[in-house]
Amino acid sequence: MADTSVELRDLVKYHGATLAVDHLSLEVRAGEFFSILGPSGAGKTTTLRLVGGFERPDRGEILVEGRSMQNVPPNLRPVNLVFQTYALFPHMTVFNNVAFGLEMRRIRRAELRSRVSAALDMVKLSDKHSRLPSQLSGGEQQRVALARALVNRPAVVLLDEPLGALDQQLRQEMQLELKAIQKQVGITFICVTHHQEEALTMSDRVAVMNHGRVLQVGSPQEVYESPTSEVVARFIGLSNHLSGRIVTVGGTTCRITSPDIPTTQPLLVRRPPGPMEANRVMLLLRPERLHVSQDAQAGRFDNAVSARIEKVTYTGSEMQYLLRLSDSVLWRARLPNSGARQERFRVGEAVFLCWNADDGVILTE
Amino acid sequence: MNRGRIWLRSASLANLLFLYLPIAVLILFSFNASRLSATWQGGTFRWYLVLVEDQALLAAVHNSLVVAAVSTFLATVLGVSAAVGLERLPAGRRWTVEGALLLPLVIPEVMLGVALLLFFVMIKVPLSLVTVTIGHTVWNVPIVAVIVQARLQKLDSRLVEAALDLGATPWQAFRRVTLPLLTPAIIGAVLMAFTLSLDDFIVTFFTAGPGSTTLPLKVYSMIKSGVSPEINALSAMLVLISMALIGLSLLVQRQRH
Amino acid sequence: MGIFFFIPLLIVLAVSFASRGTDGGVEWTFSLTNYAHLADPLYFRIYGRSIALALATTALCLLLGFPLAYSIARAPIRWQGIWLLLVMIPFWTNFLVRTYAWMFILRTEGLMNTLLINLGVMTQPIELLYSDWAILIGLVYGYLPFMVLPLYAATERLDLSVVEAAWDLYATGWSVFWRVILPLTKPGVIAGCILVFIPSLGAFITPDLLGGAKTMMVGNLIQHEYLVMRDWPLGSAISFSLMALVLLAVMAYFKTDGRLDRLERGV
Numbered sequence: 001m002a003d004t005s006v007e008l009r010d011l012v013k014y015h016g017a018t019l020a021v022d023h024l025s026l027e028v029r030a031g032e033f034f035s036i037l038g039p040s041g042a043g044k045t046t047t048l049r050l051v052g053g054f055e056r057p058d059r060g061e062i063l064v065e066g067r068s069m070q071n072v073p074p075n076l077r078p079v080n081l082v083f084q085t086y087a088l089f090p091h092m093t094v095f096n097n098v099a100f101g102l103e104m105r106r107i108r109r110a111e112l113r114s115r116v117s118a119a120l121d122m123v124k125l126s127d128k129h130s131r132l133p134s135q136l137s138g139g140e141q142q143r144v145a146l147a148r149a150l151v152n153r154p155a156v157v158l159l160d161e162p163l164g165a166l167d168q169q170l171r172q173e174m175q176l177e178l179k180a181i182q183k184q185v186g187i188t189f190i191c192v193t194h195h196q197e198e199a200l201t202m203s204d205r206v207a208v209m210n211h212g213r214v215l216q217v218g219s220p221q222e223v224y225e226s227p228t229s230e231v232v233a234r235f236i237g238l239s240n241h242l243s244g245r246i247v248t249v250g251g252t253t254c255r256i257t258s259p260d261i262p263t264t265q266p267l268l269v270r271r272p273p274g275p276m277e278a279n280r281v282m283l284l285l286r287p288e289r290l291h292v293s294q295d296a297q298a299g300r301f302d303n304a305v306s307a308r309i310e311k312v313t314y315t316g317s318e319m320q321y322l323l324r325l326s327d328s329v330l331w332r333a334r335l336p337n338s339g340a341r342q343e344r345f346r347v348g349e350a351v352f353l354c355w356n357a358d359d360g361v362i363l364t365e
Numbered sequence: 366m367n368r369g370r371i372w373l374r375s376a377s378l379a380n381l382l383f384l385y386l387p388i389a390v391l392i393l394f395s396f397n398a399s400r401l402s403a404t405w406q407g408g409t410f411r412w413y414l415v416l417v418e419d420q421a422l423l424a425a426v427h428n429s430l431v432v433a434a435v436s437t438f439l440a441t442v443l444g445v446s447a448a449v450g451l452e453r454l455p456a457g458r459r460w461t462v463e464g465a466l467l468l469p470l471v472i473p474e475v476m477l478g479v480a481l482l483l484f485f486v487m488i489k490v491p492l493s494l495v496t497v498t499i500g501h502t503v504w505n506v507p508i509v510a511v512i513v514q515a516r517l518q519k520l521d522s523r524l525v526e527a528a529l530d531l532g533a534t535p536w537q538a539f540r541r542v543t544l545p546l547l548t549p550a551i552i553g554a555v556l557m558a559f560t561l562s563l564d565d566f567i568v569t570f571f572t573a574g575p576g577s578t579t580l581p582l583k584v585y586s587m588i589k590s591g592v593s594p595e596i597n598a599l600s601a602m603l604v605l606i607s608m609a610l611i612g613l614s615l616l617v618q619r620q621r622h
Numbered sequence: 623m624g625i626f627f628f629i630p631l632l633i634v635l636a637v638s639f640a641s642r643g644t645d646g647g648v649e650w651t652f653s654l655t656n657y658a659h660l661a662d663p664l665y666f667r668i669y670g671r672s673i674a675l676a677l678a679t680t681a682l683c684l685l686l687g688f689p690l691a692y693s694i695a696r697a698p699i700r701w702q703g704i705w706l707l708l709v710m711i712p713f714w715t716n717f718l719v720r721t722y723a724w725m726f727i728l729r730t731e732g733l734m735n736t737l738l739i740n741l742g743v744m745t746q747p748i749e750l751l752y753s754d755w756a757i758l759i760g761l762v763y764g765y766l767p768f769m770v771l772p773l774y775a776a777t778e779r780l781d782l783s784v785v786e787a788a789w790d791l792y793a794t795g796w797s798v799f800w801r802v803i804l805p806l807t808k809p810g811v812i813a814g815c816i817l818v819f820i821p822s823l824g825a826f827i828t829p830d831l832l833g834g835a836k837t838m839m840v841g842n843l844i845q846h847e848y849l850v851m852r853d854w855p856l857g858s859a860i861s862f863s864l865m866a867l868v869l870l871a872v873m874a875y876f877k878t879d880g881r882l883d884r885l886e887r888g889v
Contacts, residue, residue, distance in 0.1 A: 080530055080531065087523040087526065091545045100531050104532035373693045374693060377705075380689070380766075384712050471820060473865065476631075476634075479858070503627050560714050564717060566717065567827070585718055597726070599719075603715065603716045604711075
């Protein structure tokens with residue numbers, strides 16, 4: 001078990017009558033950047049607070065480095081939390097905020113100074129050590145909160161929506177920086193976020209969570225390319241869906257038909273994993289993987305279906321189309337704006353939607 | 366819109382005149398040479414000198430300061446602990462305790478005065494400065510508690526969690542995080558309690574015995590025996606003192622930020 | 623702490639059901655006579671006057687205080703502090719002194735009479751002091767800050783863009799006030815009214831100094847029964863019914879609005 005940093009075993013937590021965490025089990029490896037991704041209200045923050053010791057689980061167990069955390073108060077856990085609102089002490093300078101944890105553990109003055117300076121160096125705030133939190137920008141406050149956790153060299157750093165309060169541009173910079181810092185210090189990070197791109201960019205592994213349960217755990221690529229459930233698929237951006245039936249099965253692919261759309265020939269899709277007993281399936285497609293064109297482009301794409309443009313939205317960087325495939329099926333397509341030469345379509349125009357078998361995800365129902 | 370604004374401005378100014386004119390007139394006539402007339406007869410400091418030599422008055426000032434200091438200290442300790450304790454109670458029981466704590470604030474002061482009087486007579490404690498001090502403490506505890514609790518509720522509970530997370534024990538978290546953040550509110554509460562105690566008349570009136578005359582009691586008996594320029598001079602000094610206290614509280618609060 | 627508050631209150635309650643002893647003390651025989659006494663027309667008039675004066679004080683304070691609180695809340699931040707300070711200074715000034723100021727102004731040889739005679743408005747001084755009007759002025763003067771501070775707290779929290787939205791949607795000045803400002807500041811209005819009504823109802827100093835024997839309020843009546851007549855049971859019955867009245871008013875407030883708008887005036 002040497003390489004397991006945090007283990008959650010069958011955690012259950014009720015908030016009043018609502019089930020916030022529902023039989024949750026997870027293993028986080030030592031030194032990895034682990035993200036818990038899910039919509040708000042999924043139970044992510046509660047999970048983090050359980051690990052931090054601010055709430056007690058109603059059932060189940062938490063182990064940090066193999067040691068049970070049952071009845072261990074927050075001040076004795078080898079875990080530090082970076083709060084969503086940062087929770088910097090407003091009456092203390094940056095230096096004193098960062099030094100607080102070391103002072104509580106009665107670290108000698110000389111060592112304390114050098115460790116605080118090193119931590120502030122790491123987050124590039126050495127020149128602001130005597131400022132008060134209120135004199136810092138949002139991004140700087142975020143770095144102080146991070147330094148305040150890292151300086152204690154905990155077994156695990158917990159981050160609650162660490163970039164949630166920052167603006168878009170700063171957020172992207174900080175994603176890379178957080179990741180770099182984590183690699184540098186080698187401490188396990190557990191990060192909670194509802195921001196898909198953030199989780200995928202920073203993490204070694206991602207757990208997708210909803211309604212208090214973990215739906216899927218895997219590398220960013222696994223989660224993004226091969227979601228194992230419809231909820232994960234939708235959360236990860238696969239918004240076009242079509243239910244159907246398998247008609248023929250090949251080696252790595254199969255063909256399906258759908259009663260919901262009129263097609264000339266069955267659609268070629270990847271073969272779903274596992275046994276093929278149930279032949280009812282759901283096809284999911286990303287809006288950005290679809291091609292819109294005036295002809296079927298046979299040869300270039302595995303599949304083509306006819307559709308009618310219902311709505312066109314120009315967002316600057318891309319063109320967004322709402323397309324009607326049949327009375328009950330409405331899909332979206334997003335095409336990058338590649339300039340004046342690009343073919344543009346008008347509302348009401350009849351077009352073809354084309355894609356390859358690998359672009360879609362197939363789930364058995 | 367503009368007409369509305371002018372109307373608002375003049376209404377506010379009229380308000381301020383109403384608040385300040387009487388006090389200003391009072392102070393002005395404390396320098397009036399004539400003892401009887403409400404017309405200006407030339408300036409003098411005579412009435413102030415009379416006050417400074419009045420031994421009974423000085424004794425009353427001394428009594429007032431002692432009572433205010435002791436009752437403020439007691440009320441602060443009790444009030445702060447009540448506020449902090451209240452915040453830790455589960456929500457259900459909190460409401461009842463909070464109601465009980467705030468009750469002294471909403472009943473008329475006369476009621477508290479007679480209740481304390483009856484109580485001290487029943488348990489056969491002679492009325493003295495001690496009973497006055499107890500009365501002032503009872504009156505001030507809820508005020509301190511309310512002010513401190515209002516601040517406590519605005520504090521981010523995550524700050525305490527952050528302190529715990531960084532290895533502080535609950536007591537250390539209170540000492541190092543909660544208490545420093547409450548300090549401005551506590552200072553405000555101390556000043557408030559001190560001023561209210563210095564100024565209190567009704568509770569004192571019912572709980573004071575022979576020899577425990579405080580400044581307001583003395584002022585009252587002076588007023589009762591008729592309008593005189595000495596009272597004007599005393600009033601002017603009291604106004605000055607309360608302004609100094611406010612100035613002090615502002616100074617302290619400004620330094621905190 | 624509880625000992626010095628709740629036990630005394632219980633004693634008052636107990637004594638209010640006892641009888642008056644021969645030597646002015648308390649005799650522990652149960653009786654309701656004290657409460658029956660309250661129906662006496664003499665006491666009834668005092669009750670009625672107290673309630674009427676307290677209501678009038680509250681209404682006047684609201685009328686005067688609202689424009690002041692509103693313009694403070696709308697003033698530039700830098701000025702708000704100064705304005706508030708100006709409201710606070712009288713509040714922190716000894717109540718006796720402030721009441722005395724009105725004695726000085728209103729008495730027969732006082733400033734007002736002198737001024738009016740010197741201006742030739744009249745030839746003979748008139749009795750301004752020792753009347754219900756003098757009490758009313760004194761009460762309004764004494765408790766106006768209690769009204770302004772919670773009102774300020776409420777109006778300061780009011781989002782100005784909401785008022786602008788009302789203007790934008792064709793509301794006139796008057797309907798902006800009635801339909802938007804007043805409903806949004808209601809908690810402050812109610813808190814201010816409670817904070818003024820309670821001490822006005824139980825006022826002692828103001829009627830004692832500015833009113834005369836003929837213009838007693840409940841506070842004076844209680845003091846009179848306790849310290850002059852030494853009829854403690856009757857005094858207790860009067861104080862207890864006063865407290866019941868006040869608690870009813872407060873409870874009515876809690877019903878309409880949950881929590882007391884904390885004495886934010888304090889700090």
